[in-house]
Amino acid sequence: MAKIILPGEQVDVFTVDDTVDASLPVCLGPGLVQSETAVHAIQGGLLRSQETARHWWIESNKKRYVPAVGEPVIGQVTSRHAEEYRVDIGGAHTAVLPALAFEGATKKNRPNLKVGALVYARVSLADKDMEPELECVNPSTGRSDGYGELTDGFMVHCGLAHCLRLLRPNAAALTALGQHIPFEVAVGMNGRVWIRADTIDHTILGATMITRSEHVYGDMTTALTASTELDACRRLVKQLVQQL
Amino acid sequence: MPREVEPSTIEREFVLAALGQGKRVDGRTPYDMRAIDIQLGPAYGLAEVALGKTRVVAKVAAQVVRPYPDRPNEGQFQLNLELSSMASPTIETGRLSEEEVLVTRVLEKAIRQSRAVDTESLCLLAGEKVWSVRVDIHVLDHYGNLIDCATMAAMAALLHFRRPDVTIIGEDVTIHTLEERNPVPLSLHHIPLCISFAFFEQGEQLVIDPSYLEERLQDGDMTVTVNTHRELCALSKAGGAPLPSEQVLRCIQLATAKGAEITERIQNAVRASLDALLPGGQKGSGGGGIGLDR
Numbered sequence A: 001m002a003k004i005i006l007p008g009e010q011v012d013v014f015t016v017d018d019t020v021d022a023s024l025p026v027c028l029g030p031g032l033v034q035s036e037t038a039v040h041a042i043q044g045g046l047l048r049s050q051e052t053a054r055h056w057w058i059e060s061n062k063k064r065y066v067p068a069v070g071e072p073v074i075g076q077v078t079s080r081h082a083e084e085y086r087v088d089i090g091g092a093h094t095a096v097l098p099a100l101a102f103e104g105a106t107k108k109n110r111p112n113l114k115v116g117a118l119v120y121a122r123v124s125l126a127d128k129d130m131e132p133e134l135e136c137v138n139p140s141t142g143r144s145d146g147y148g149e150l151t152d153g154f155m156v157h158c159g160l161a162h163c164l165r166l167l168r169p170n171a172a173a174l175t176a177l178g179q180h181i182p183f184e185v186a187v188g189m190n191g192r193v194w195i196r197a198d199t200i201d202h203t204i205l206g207a208t209m210i211t212r213s214e215h216v217y218g219d220m221t222t223a224l225t226a227s228t229e230l231d232a233c234r235r236l237v238k239q240l241v242q243q244l
Numbered sequence B: 001m002p003r004e005v006e007p008s009t010i011e012r013e014f015v016l017a018a019l020g021q022g023k024r025v026d027g028r029t030p031y032d033m034r035a036i037d038i039q040l041g042p043a044y045g046l047a048e049v050a051l052g053k054t055r056v057v058a059k060v061a062a063q064v065v066r067p068y069p070d071r072p073n074e075g076q077f078q079l080n081l082e083l084s085s086m087a088s089p090t091i092e093t094g095r096l097s098e099e100e101v102l103v104t105r106v107l108e109k110a111i112r113q114s115r116a117v118d119t120e121s122l123c124l125l126a127g128e129k130v131w132s133v134r135v136d137i138h139v140l141d142h143y144g145n146l147i148d149c150a151t152m153a154a155m156a157a158l159l160h161f162r163r164p165d166v167t168i169i170g171e172d173v174t175i176h177t178l179e180e181r182n183p184v185p186l187s188l189h190h191i192p193l194c195i196s197f198a199f200f201e202q203g204e205q206l207v208i209d210p211s212y213l214e215e216r217l218q219d220g221d222m223t224v225t226v227n228t229h230r231e232l233c234a235l236s237k238a239g240g241a242p243l244p245s246e247q248v249l250r251c252i253q254l255a256t257a258k259g260a261e262i263t264e265r266i267q268n269a270v271r272a273s274l275d276a277l278l279p280g281g282q283k284g285s286g287g288g289g290i291g292l293d294r
Helices: A160-167 A172-178 A200-215 A226-243 B009-020 B098-112 B146-160 B212-217 B245-277
Strands: A003-005 A032-035 A038-041 A045-050 A055-059 A072-080 A084-088 A095-098 A118-125 A133-135 A148-150 A154-157 A183-187 A192-197 B036-040 B046-051 B054-065 B076-082 B123-125 B129-141 B166-169 B172-175 B193-200 B205-208 B220-226 B232-236
Touching: A032 A055, A072 A095, A072 A183, A072 A192, A084 A118, A095 A118, A154 A200, A154 B009, A160 A172, A160 A183, A160 A192, A160 A200, A172 A183, A172 A200, A172 A226, A183 A200, A192 A200, A200 A226, A200 B009, B009 B205, B009 B212, B036 B146, B036 B245, B046 B146, B054 B146, B076 B098, B098 B146, B098 B193, B098 B220, B098 B232, B123 B166, B129 B146, B146 B193, B146 B220, B146 B245, B193 B212, B193 B245, B205 B245, B220 B245, B232 B245
Parallel strands: A095 A133, B076 B129
Antiparallel strands: A003 A045, A032 A038, A045 A055, A072 A084, A072 A118, A084 A095, A118 A133, A118 A148, A154 A192, A183 A192, B036 B046, B046 B054, B054 B129, B123 B129, B166 B172, B193 B205, B193 B220, B220 B232
């Protein structure tokens, strides 16, 4: 049973029972900060944990994106500069995407993104005092790993908690949709989801499925089991296929 | 505060391509409105209306004031729109945006200048005391087509509102509490409702009840205000692509049909809510009084 936490509340993450190895370091995720000796919540939501690994984080649904390193996002190019692109990722500030942060990009051979184009990128720098930075390449391998410019298709917006659900392996909404139509999807953690299917009809079906499936889950406190979740999503797709 | 960003190329091209096939990106056809949800009460004159994901709350309040010297026999009626950053993060609090001015003007035209509220019936003592009725409209969520949603909320709230009963003996005005006497409904001449259209492809393509994305991509828009008496109360078209006259007539016809549907839904919701609010025996003066003064 998850516990509801309000911002500012002190969270006890140190008390452990016998099942947990007390020598492991405590790992704090989104929404929790350490101050001196105690741990406090800096956002409201449900306290989640993986107690055996001593991982703790706060889960909540928001519409406003706060960039964090490593998260995939969908950004929109707002301006072009000599060495970089300015990209809107829905946060408080625009992000910087260096022109060389693409697979195989060199000074002479670099991608040409137009203003208004959408890119799927990874946040490579998120600091409270600096503008966020993005990259479309894995710096250790030099591969794009699926990041890059998005062409055709359509983009929809949804809550951040729903994006997280869609990013899970075997996400119910996408699995159920995949049984009806073939499609490509890119889920950004900033509340944007891009989808492309073979026809306009199918893309509309996919886009509506993604936005409507946000509400199959009910409120966050009642956790659905994987199979009921999938059943609910299957019913929704069937309903949408009939409607559209 | 994030600035408003133009829709991306992908969104623009897809919306237009889908419209070319007579489809809309949220699965509607061009002549479908989004789902309407009307919540009324628990207080008199409190309405929350949702049009798809767009949500607006309207609250009616009345107080006794001295009338304007040039209109001693008329009560006062005010509309007040609050569009804060709660509705959308791109709206800045404290600064009057162009959209806010535009929505307020259309609302004023639709409700106040079409004389929906009978201001003469709000007079208590000529030159001395009149009712001043104010409608506060708060936008909770802005997902497109604020105007339609705001008029629906305002009209639902006005229909639902009950002001305290008064007795006038000579110069003495007694205002009865809600416990002493059943409160009385406002006298409304008609129920104007706005129906908005967005145009694409230089006015060739038309959609009703545009979503936020469609509003940002449109070539032009037009808002038609109609009532159930098949009267055209107002028509506003602030710029955008010019329209052929057939298109304007078609919009008016569509709006009349939609307006009648919505009016009925609002009236049913008001009746249901008032029946629940008033104890059984008092329905006569309360729930039954929704009829229009006409």
